[in-house]
Structure formats: structure tokens, C-alpha cells
Amino acid sequence: MKHAIAAAALGLFAALAALAQSPDFARKPPAWQVALEASKEVAAGEAIATKGKGAALACAGCHGAKGVPAAGAPFPRLAGLPVEYFAKQLFDYRDGIRANAIMGPIGKALADAEIASLAWYYASLEVSAPRATASADQPQRGWQLARYGDNALALPACVDCHGGDVTGGGPVLPGLAQPAAYTAAQLSAFRDGERKNDGDGIMQAIAKRLSDADVKALADYYAER
Amino acid sequence: MSKIMPAVDVVLVGGGWTGSVIGKELAATGQRVVVLERGQPRWTSPDFQAPGVRDELKYTRRNELHQNAATETYTFRNRVDETALPMRRWQFAYPANHLGGAGVHWSGAYYRWDPVEFRLRSHYTQRYGARIFEDGITAQDWPLSYDELEPFYDRFDRLVGASGFAGNLKGVIQPGGNPFEPWRSRPYPNPPMRVPHAPALFGEAAAKLGYHPYIQPSALSTRPYVNSEGLHMNECVYCGFCSNFGCEQFAKASPQVCILPVALKLPTFELRTNAHVLRVELDKDRKSARGVTYVDAAGVETFQPAQIVTLCAFAINNTRLLLLSGIGRPYDPATGDGVVGRNYTHQTSSGVSLFFDESVKINPFMAAGAVAVTMDDFCSDNFDHGPLGFVGGGYIQIQVVSGAPIGNRPTPPGTPGWGSAWKKAVKRYYNHSIPITITGSALPVRGGYLSLDPTYRDAWGQPLLRITYDFPDNDIKLSAFLTEKGTEIGHAMRGVTLAQGNPRTKPYGATGYQSSHINGGAAMGSDPATSVVNRYGQCWDVPNVFVTGAALFPQNSCYNPTGTIGALAYWTADAIKRDYLKAPGKLIAS
Numbered sequence: 001m002k003h004a005i006a007a008a009a010l011g012l013f014a015a016l017a018a019l020a021q022s023p024d025f026a027r028k029p030p031a032w033q034v035a036l037e038a039s040k041e042v043a044a045g046e047a048i049a050t051k052g053k054g055a056a057l058a059c060a061g062c063h064g065a066k067g068v069p070a071a072g073a074p075f076p077r078l079a080g081l082p083v084e085y086f087a088k089q090l091f092d093y094r095d096g097i098r099a100n101a102i103m104g105p106i107g108k109a110l111a112d113a114e115i116a117s118l119a120w121y122y123a124s125l126e127v128s129a130p131r132a133t134a135s136a137d138q139p140q141r142g143w144q145l146a147r148y149g150d151n152a153l154a155l156p157a158c159v160d161c162h163g164g165d166v167t168g169g170g171p172v173l174p175g176l177a178q179p180a181a182y183t184a185a186q187l188s189a190f191r192d193g194e195r196k197n198d199g200d201g202i203m204q205a206i207a208k209r210l211s212d213a214d215v216k217a218l219a220d221y222y223a224e225r
Numbered sequence: 226m227s228k229i230m231p232a233v234d235v236v237l238v239g240g241g242w243t244g245s246v247i248g249k250e251l252a253a254t255g256q257r258v259v260v261l262e263r264g265q266p267r268w269t270s271p272d273f274q275a276p277g278v279r280d281e282l283k284y285t286r287r288n289e290l291h292q293n294a295a296t297e298t299y300t301f302r303n304r305v306d307e308t309a310l311p312m313r314r315w316q317f318a319y320p321a322n323h324l325g326g327a328g329v330h331w332s333g334a335y336y337r338w339d340p341v342e343f344r345l346r347s348h349y350t351q352r353y354g355a356r357i358f359e360d361g362i363t364a365q366d367w368p369l370s371y372d373e374l375e376p377f378y379d380r381f382d383r384l385v386g387a388s389g390f391a392g393n394l395k396g397v398i399q400p401g402g403n404p405f406e407p408w409r410s411r412p413y414p415n416p417p418m419r420v421p422h423a424p425a426l427f428g429e430a431a432a433k434l435g436y437h438p439y440i441q442p443s444a445l446s447t448r449p450y451v452n453s454e455g456l457h458m459n460e461c462v463y464c465g466f467c468s469n470f471g472c473e474q475f476a477k478a479s480p481q482v483c484i485l486p487v488a489l490k491l492p493t494f495e496l497r498t499n500a501h502v503l504r505v506e507l508d509k510d511r512k513s514a515r516g517v518t519y520v521d522a523a524g525v526e527t528f529q530p531a532q533i534v535t536l537c538a539f540a541i542n543n544t545r546l547l548l549l550s551g552i553g554r555p556y557d558p559a560t561g562d563g564v565v566g567r568n569y570t571h572q573t574s575s576g577v578s579l580f581f582d583e584s585v586k587i588n589p590f591m592a593a594g595a596v597a598v599t600m601d602d603f604c605s606d607n608f609d610h611g612p613l614g615f616v617g618g619g620y621i622q623i624q625v626v627s628g629a630p631i632g633n634r635p636t637p638p639g640t641p642g643w644g645s646a647w648k649k650a651v652k653r654y655y656n657h658s659i660p661i662t663i664t665g666s667a668l669p670v671r672g673g674y675l676s677l678d679p680t681y682r683d684a685w686g687q688p689l690l691r692i693t694y695d696f697p698d699n700d701i702k703l704s705a706f707l708t709e710k711g712t713e714i715g716h717a718m719r720g721v722t723l724a725q726g727n728p729r730t731k732p733y734g735a736t737g738y739q740s741s742h743i744n745g746g747a748a749m750g751s752d753p754a755t756s757v758v759n760r761y762g763q764c765w766d767v768p769n770v771f772v773t774g775a776a777l778f779p780q781n782s783c784y785n786p787t788g789t790i791g792a793l794a795y796w797t798a799d800a801i802k803r804d805y806l807k808a809p810g811k812l813i814a815s
Contacts, residue, residue: 156459
């Protein structure tokens with residue numbers, strides 16, 4: 001018996017020796033994070049945002065003079081977005097990870113440092129206080145999903161991760177106060193697999209469990225924030 | 226005179242993992258099932274949603290999801306010649322309460338036990354000789370093997386959405402995994418967790434010293450997952466509110482997330498909350514149970530008749546129910562006779578406090594209950610115990626569980642406990658300190674046992690459970706050995722300015738947290754003289770009563786219990802369906 005155990009032990013040790021390389025646990029920072037650390041030129045960002053640069057149109061054209069689009073426009077608010085989220089999205093547009101006919105070419109026209117500068121510029125912009133919501137016509141379903149989620153659908157509240165409606169919940173977790181058309185388009189894109197730049201698919205899985213009515217309820221709710 | 230409910234086929238005491246698994250399995254075969262949960266119903270939404278759930282004061286300090294020590298607690302003493310006193314607040318462990326039980330407030334650390342754990346006595350005796358066990362150690366073999374349990378581990382893996390990287394697939398060691406892992410028939414359903422900075426530094430140092438670090442398996446889903454019951458789990462977001470909290474994300478496996486929504490849709494399954502079970506009622510001959518008596522939400526004493534009673538309460542609370550119901554012979558430490566209450570164990574945990582220079586940022590709030598880089602080089606019998614003279618082992622790891630502001634106040638030894646010097650040290654070290662965690666096995670001793678307290682009673686007038694226990698020398702030696710190894714790794718880590726090992730010392734106490742893994746009292750075995758239940762959890766003396774959970778462990782391994790508890794729940798449910806229902810009232814042949 002002892003021999004059998006010794007043989008088994010030897011076998012194990014041989015197997016262990018074969019595994020010479022041990023896993024490297026250290027996290028490698030993504031390119032957008034490196035760029036953000038390297039370049040923090042707010043003024044350069046402002047210049048690109050207002051005047052454009054080569055094939056990159058001026059951001060202000062669609063996204064508004066101070067990063068807040070005109071009422072009713074389908075373009076997202078950029079003012080006050082976390083630098084990390086902003087930079088990651090432009091890198092993703094550039095690399096084709098987030099597909100968009102307008103933003104793809106714009107991303108491709110920008111260098112790492114220029115994206116970083118834009119991120120720092122838009123993060124520096126003041127965002128006006130959230131609009132007061134009219135409680136009488138508060139969209140009930142949107143409020144429920146945003147604040148409490150839905151137990152039967154295994155949906156956590158949006159605010160668990162995305163935090164404050166304007167300020168957001170963390171570096172890559174933007175506040176969700178956005179025009180209704182933009183929110184609805186993004187949720188639909190996550191749901192239909194057209195937008196996939198959400199890591200392991202956390203938003204795709206959530207969006208797949210939202211009905212059309214839920215998407216509209218959330219879009220309306222966040223348009224009022 | 227009790228109120229009497231309509232009879233059912235099966236009553237299960239407790240709405241945690243085992244009650245939910247066995248209840249659902251039996252209800253699905255058409256058995257009429259009632260689960261009695263003493264606590265309140267709590268669901269991920271709305272009860273565990275942010276910001277309300279991220280309340281350290283409420284959940285951790287004031288024990289929101291733990292047993293209410295004001296109405297029911299344990300008494301404790303080290304030796305039989307002492308008088309036990311009640312624990313007024315939880316410090317040594319966190320017994321669970323409310324729907325989902327410990328399966329809600331757990332951390333999600335998810336292990337299979339080493340095959341050696343199931344034949345502990347015979348394995349060590351064969352390899353090292355019987356004298357490796359010190360006098361008075363009552364460790365014994367399980368009545369089943371790892372190989373028998375493997376399909377049930379596999380099944381529970383897919384219920385909880387286990388994450389990890391297989392180290393041993395059907396006996397073939399897999400590069401990148403834990404080479405000491407017991408064989409598994411299939412890979413984990415989900416990939417391993419992401420690694421925070423401190424565990425990465427630990428892994429680097431451990432590998433440099435020749436050890437085999439790997440990412441701890443967890444029951445926190447690491448990607449969107451649809452489990453074996455068709456229920457959705459979301460991806461863990463590392464919010465740092467796992468241990469003692471309900472998970473806001475539907476990411477940490479719990480009965481609520483993983484099984485109850487399906488069970489509750491079965492017409493044969495009923496869940497009754499706020500139902501506090503007092504005892505199992507027996508026939509006159511005391512060889513058969515008639516059902517259970519409980520106090521309902523309105524305070525009415527109620528009798529629930531049933532053909533099968535399954536005890537699914539928190540760990541050692543099952544042992545208390547056996548004692549309160551007069552099932553099985555209570556253990557007598559003076560003679561060594563009797564079995565109920567025998568083989569109580571906890572876990573031999575210790576730590577190494579690490580303090581870093583200010584260039585190393587730990588970010589302890591970027592955390593999850595089970596996110597760790599760990600190593601099994603000193604677990605079970607993965608190393609030579611011959612020259613060491615003790616039995617058992619432990620895992621060594623860095624896990625980043627929580628940066629919660631009340632509990633996480635690391636200061637170096639010698640720092641005053643209050644005042645400006647303390648404040649300065651807290652500020653300096655909050656983001657530059659983390660412990661190495663060491664979790665060791667625990668051996669049962671002849672004088673360590675559970676019994677009914679002769680003095681103190683609970684809010685329902687029933688005797689409290691009394692714990693009598695002190696560490697065997699074996700476990701103190703084990704802790705000294707493991708803590709020294711952990712300290713060496715700490716010294717080898719980049720940026721460490723101080724590594725202070727804190728091995729476990731005698732006496733065992735009620736005031737220092739060790740783990741929530743308190744076990745035993747209803748040991749599973751093949752001999753009625755040394756066990757309370759057979760290999761299927763069936764009481765030797767009352768065959769229509771089944772016991773589940775950590776009360777069954779004859780001794781504790783170094784690993785976290787939930788994986789094994791879940792596998793055993795499926796194992797018992799299978800035996801009831803396959804064998805017991807064909808010959809009700811009879812002991813299942815082994």
C-alpha cells in the first residue's frame with residue numbers, strides 16, 4: 001500500500017514539475033487607461049471638440065456646445081461622463097468593437113492622446129442639475145426597473161452599478177441620464193447583439209430580458225432625469 | 226392543543242440550500258412538500274438592492290441576516306467542569322436566519338473536498354501509523370467516498386454557476402489550474418474570477434517559492450449564466466458586499482436566485498416563512514416521526530403532520546433539533562457512549578497581517594466574497610506529515626473580501642487603540658494592508674460536544690444548545706506550521722514592509738471570529754455506535770427523519786463546506802427518490 005501511495009505521489013510530483021510556468025495573475029492595463037495616464041490636455045480636447053480635426057468632425061455639432069445635445073436630438077450627452085468610459089468608447093469605435101457608422105471613422109481619425117484629451121475635456125464640463133421630474137406622470141415601470149430591478153426576471157436595479165443618474169457609478173459606469181432615443185437605441189443594440197463592448201456580456205444578458213415596453217419605460221425614465 | 230395543518234408527504238425544516246434542493250427534488254416527483262423557514266422571506270429585488278443593502282452597520286454589525294441572538298443563541302464553555310454562558314452577540318461564527326439561510330449571506334467560496342477527507346482515519350493510519358492521531362481524537366472515516374459524491378458535486382456546480390479553472394479533468398492534470406484538485410468529470414461552468422492586485426502579488430510570491438497558486442473557485446457567477454434550473458445569474462461586479470450581505474446582482478448563488486423560483490411554481494411545493502420549528506414529534510414507540518411542531522407568524526403552536534421529516538436548519542441547529550426531539554442517544558463525554566452531539570468541530574483559521582509601502586495600493590473595496598489567489602500545497606495530505614506529527618492541513622491565500630469602513634481598520638502591531646496616533650495609522654494603512662488568510666482543518670476531540678444547556682433557554686422556553694470544546698494540540702501544531710508558511714510568503718511579496726503571523730492559540734473561544742463553519746453533532750457513518758445517521762443522512766433510530774448539512778461532518782476539512790453540503794443534499798434527495806419511497810420507514814440499504 002505504501003508503495004502505491006509513493007508511486008501516486010511521484011506521479012503527482014512529476015505532473016507538477018511539468019507545470020513549470022505558473023499563471024501570471026497581474027492585470028494588464030488596457031490601452032485606453034495607458035492613454036489617459038499619459039495625456040491630460042483639456043485645452044487640446046476642447047479644440048477638437050469645437051473645431052474637429054481632419055476626418056473627425058467637431059463633436060459639438062451633434063453633441064452640443066458644452067456636451068449637452070439639443071432637446072429631442074438622438075445623440076448622447078457627453079458632459080460629465082467618466083474619463084474612463086469616454087476613452088474606452090472611442091477606442092472601441094476606433095477598433096470596431098463598438099460599431100457605429102458615424103463614430104467609427106471619427107475614432108479612426110483620432111490618436112490615443114487626442115482621445116484622452118477629449119475624455120478629460122468632457123469630464124471637466126459642468127452638468128446642470130437634473131431636471132425636476134413631474135411626479136404625477138412618473139413612468140412607474142421605468143422607475144421600478146431603475147431603482148429596484150425585477151426579481152422575476154433576475155434584473156438588478158440599474159442604479160446598483162450606474163449610480164447617480166448624471167454622475168454615474170464608477171469609471172466605466174456612466175450615469176444613464178440621456179435622451180430617450182439614445183437609451184432605447186443602446187438597449188436595443190445590446191439586446192440584438194449589435195453592441196457587444198460590455199466585457200463578458202453583462203448588458204447584453206440584461207437587455208435580452210427586457211421587453212420592448214421595458215426598453216421604452218427605461219428610455220422615458222432616464223430622459224427625464 | 227396545537228393547531229393541526231393538513232398532512233403532507235415531506236416537511237423540511239429550514240429554507241436554505243439543503244431544504245430548497247431536497248424540497249424541489251421531491252416536489253418535482255409529486256411528493257407534497259412543505260418547507261418551514263423560521264425567518265422572513267427576502268428576495269434579491271427589492272430586499273437586496275442598493276443603496277439599502279450596502280449597510281455595514283445593519284448587516285454585519287447588527288447581524289441582519291444572522292440568527293437573532295436575543296431570542297436564540299448558543300452557550301459555550303471549554304471544559305465539562307465549567308458552567309457554560311450564553312453568547313450575547315455573534316463573534317465566533319455567523320449562524321444564519323431568514324429565507325435562503327447561510328446560502329444568502331455566505332461569501333461564495335466554493336470547494337470540493339479532497340478524497341482523503343472522506344477516509345481521514347484510515348488514510349493517515351495507513352500512511353503514517355495510528356499514532357499520528359493524538360489520544361482522544363475521535364476522527365473517523367465518512368461512509369461514502371469522493372468518487373461516489375463526484376456526480377453530485379458536478380450537479381451542484383451547475384446549480385450555483387461555479388467559477389474556476391479545472392485543475393484535474395478525469396485524472397488528467399490541467400496546466401493553469403490547481404494541480405491538487407480532486408478529479409472532476411467536467412470543467413467549471415464559468416471561468417475563474419478576475420484577480421485584484423493583492424492576490425496577484427500573493428500568487429507571484431507563492432509561485433516564486435515553488436508553490437502552486439491558483440484562482441479560488443467561487444459560486445459567484447463570472448459571466449451571464451443560465452443554471453441547471455433554467456434561472457438567470459448575472460455577472461459578479463466585485464462590489465465588495467458579499468459576506469454577510471445579500472447579493473444585489475443575482476450573481477452570488479443563493480436558494481432565492483438558483484432554485485426557489487422554480488420550486489415555487491410546482492403545485493406540490495409550499496414555502497411557509499416565519500415558521501419556527503420547536504421539535505420533531507415521534508410515535509409512541511419513538512421509531513417513527515409523525516411530523517413537526519412549529520410556532521407560526523401569529524405565535525400559534527402548530528402541528529404539521531408528514532411522512533418524512535428532513536432537518537435542513539443551519540449546521541449545528543440540526544443537532545439541537547435532534548436533542549430537543551429525543552432522536553438518537555445523546556453523547557456522554559465521560560463514557561464516550563451515545564452519538565448525538567459528538568464530533569463537534571469548527572475550523573482552525575489564522576492569518577498573517579501584511580503592511581505595505583505606500584506605492585502598493587490594495588483598494589480593498591474592489592472586492593468579492595470569494596475572490597482570492599490561493600494554494601493547496603498544504604491542504605489535506607498534499608505534503609508529508611510524517612516529520613510534523615499532526616493530521617490535517619489548510620489553504621493559504623489572499624482574498625479581497627471587503628473594504629467596509631467599520632470593519633476594515635488595519636493598523637500595525639503597537640498602534641494605540643484610539644486617539645490621534647490610531648487615526649494617523651488608519652489613514653496610512655487603510656489602502657496599504659491586507660491579511661493572508663489561512664484556513665485549517667479541525668479534528669474532533671472526545672471532550673468536545675454539543676448538548677442541551679441545563680440553565681439557559683430560548684424565547685420559546687426550550688434549552689439552548691451548549692458547545693463544549695477546546696482545540697486539540699494537533700490543531701494548534703497545524704496552525705503554527707501553516708502560519709509560519711504563510712508568513713514566509715508574506716515576506717516574499719513585493720512592497721511588504723511588515724508581515725506579522727498570528728497563529729491560532731488555545732483556548733478556543735466565543736469572541737474571536739474563526740469561520741462560520743461550525744459542524745458536527747449528527748455525524749454520518751457506517752456504525753450506529755459512532756454515528757447518528759447512515760450514509761444517506763437517515764437517522765439510525767428514526768428512519769423517516771433525514772439530516773442534512775454540516776451537522777453530518779465527522780470532522781472538518783480546511784475547505785469551505787457549501788460545495789459538499791450541496792452535493793450531499795442531491796445525494797440524499799436521490800436516495801429518497803430511488804430507494805426510500807419504495808420502502809418507506811425502512812433504513813436504506815447501503
